[in-house]
Amino acid sequence: MMASRALALAAMENGLSVRTSEVIGMAQREGAVTSHVRMGHDLSGAIIPDREADFLLGLELSETVRALPKLKPEGSVIAATSTIIPVSVHLGLAEYNQEALMDYLKKYTGKLSFLALDDLVRRAGHPKTGNVVMLGALATFPGLPFSREQLLTSLLKYVPEKLKAINIRAFEIGCKTMEGA
Amino acid sequence: MSARKLLMGNEAIAYGAAEAGVKVACAYPGTPSSEVLETLAALSGAKGFYAEWSVNEKVALETAIGASYAGLRALAAMKQVGLNVAADPLMSLAYIGVDGGLVLVVADDPGPHSSQTEQDTRKFARFAKLPVLDPATPEEAFEMTGYAFELSESLGLPVILRPTTRTCHACQDIDLSRAVRPPHRQHSHFEKGSDKVIFPSLSARRHPWLNERQEIAGEKFEDSVFNNLIIAHNSKLGIIACGTGYNYVREALQLTGINASVLKIGTPYPLPGKPVLELFNHAERILVVEEQEPVVEEQVISLAWRNKSSAVICGKHDRLVPREGELNVDQVKSIISKFSFGEAVADNNKATQPPVLPLRTPVLCAGCPHRASFYIFKKAARGTDAVFSGDIGCYTLGAMPPLNAMDACLCMGASITIASGLYRAEPHRRQVAFLGDSTFFHTGVPGLINAVYNQADITLVILDNSTTAMTGYQPHPGTGRTAMGTSAKKIELAGLIKACGVEMVREVDPYDLQEAGKAASEAMNYPGPAVVIMKRICVNLAKKGLSSQINPEKCVDCGSCIEEFGCPAIGRKNGRPEILKNCTGCGVCAQICPAGAIEEVVKEDYES
Known part of the structure; x- marks a missing residue:
């Protein structure tokens, strides 16, 4: 949610209108949480229709695949290879096939970057910086309505003082990983 | 300097109320409404008004009514099912009316995402004969909030603002x-003798007044900025869209290029006649798009009939627009295509079939004390065929596998009373009711008093995690803190329960399986009502630092930690149980493990 607000704020400060949609409530108890962010002029609702999203940032592999119908055919995906295996799988009520999910993403998305997010977050030094690493990765893409610095500045407005350094590091790790890729 | 600020809809409502000079704001938390009062509480100090978390929605509304009677602007906020609890004061208040503007924010949850029902508050407003505003966007919610106070004062009625989750x-x-x-008049003085004592004779006198208000409100809405008609001169199609439905219609028209006159409605009840009649003059066929119930549609059909309009009206009655669930742009695109061309435009971009995706239903958090409480009672009830009645909160998730520890759950506070009713039907069967601390204060207390008074032999388990967790950790009377951050008298559960007449009360820590298990068995075997308070702070508010790990040399791979307990911090690696990084170190699984293979360790530190 912090990531979606940071994106919205960065766009807003460049004169664009914004809409975000957050999932709050029961889904936050180990369920899937999705945020939509829209920026531009003459916007309607906050929910992105199917095949209209330019970017998909997926912090969990199966959830990235679940959200894929929202992506434009020419859209870009930054997908963490991280998995969160739900209890239903351990109980044998569902299956989680990591390889099949990765193959599917490779086959059906044109612009795909996988990030070994667990490792990157470890390097950043705080377990909750996955979203910030993803924002750093996103910031390297061309065509965004804000600069890398503007996104980082917006992000830091939502971060308490003592966690700023760690978040800057996480953001930079995201940028560098993407540029090195 | 631009005054634009990035706000969530609920925050926008709070800002709107604060700017309009609200003086008293009350709420009981409930998704998707909770952030309204959270934001108001945060603004209360700087803006100089009062905000409280009330024990339930009826209490919240009645407190707001008192403030309004004394001339102040007041607000009560709740979710749609909360309005059921507050229905009693609301229905009567419509007859009495208000002094200071009173705005009732009721958040609807079509879908539903986090609710028991998909009830439509616009329909409730019509039932209560009260005007209702339906914001399409956070910005409109902000503007409507201020307007709602003015409207309330000019009509002398409470006004309902009904946003939905989106x-x-x-x-x-x-x-x-x-x-x-805000108005200049913000005096606070209750005038005696101003017809505030509701008697049948007063209600009989006020009912014509209330009915007349409906007409006045409808007339006021005729020129409201929240309703907007855009005529497409070269089209005979018209679309009426209400609330968030308007966003979907607007975008669907852009995406399909279909040309139609559009009437946006932000004031669904009483529906203003003028813009609808004007649309009748331009459109031969009219589609009404709104989520949930056909509130606008039925009024449009009635207007058409009364005005002998020949317009064909489509919507829910001919099943073009669904009456259940949320709408979205894709769905509205296909509805509008069908309305315009008689059939939905074929979708040539069918997505490829993805691999099987794992079911990811919500479950209790790793280390949640409720999981231990359910595990304890399932064990204590083994072989007894006991019925477990649940309640509304995080712990409703006790119904999920592998715990499967809930047989019935209906609404706030009903665990105790349904268990009492089941006891009347099957006096020899054990009845166990589970509810949280906040829910107990909300509507649990009368049910418990009833059980004692009428001698229902039930066991009540209060899952006391010292917060209202599901809705975002709001304080309640057992926490010793108020919404505005001041300290308060802490209502002790055990003392309250004893004062209700319960003789067998035990307070135990659910992380201690042995002690808590003993209390559970004792309570279930006790003749007469018995209460076990499972006291342990919500794991999301507790300090972490420990973790557990499985000693592979001791683990016998019996699977009980996974199959009986189901903590999301226990997974499998190469088929064998392992503890994951989200472990909070509660240590309960170590007590379950028959092989003693689970050990406590200090949590591995991240590199610094």
């Missing part, structure tokens, strides 16, 4: 300079 939890850049300024 307005409550959407963020938008909002121009705060467009706030409605």
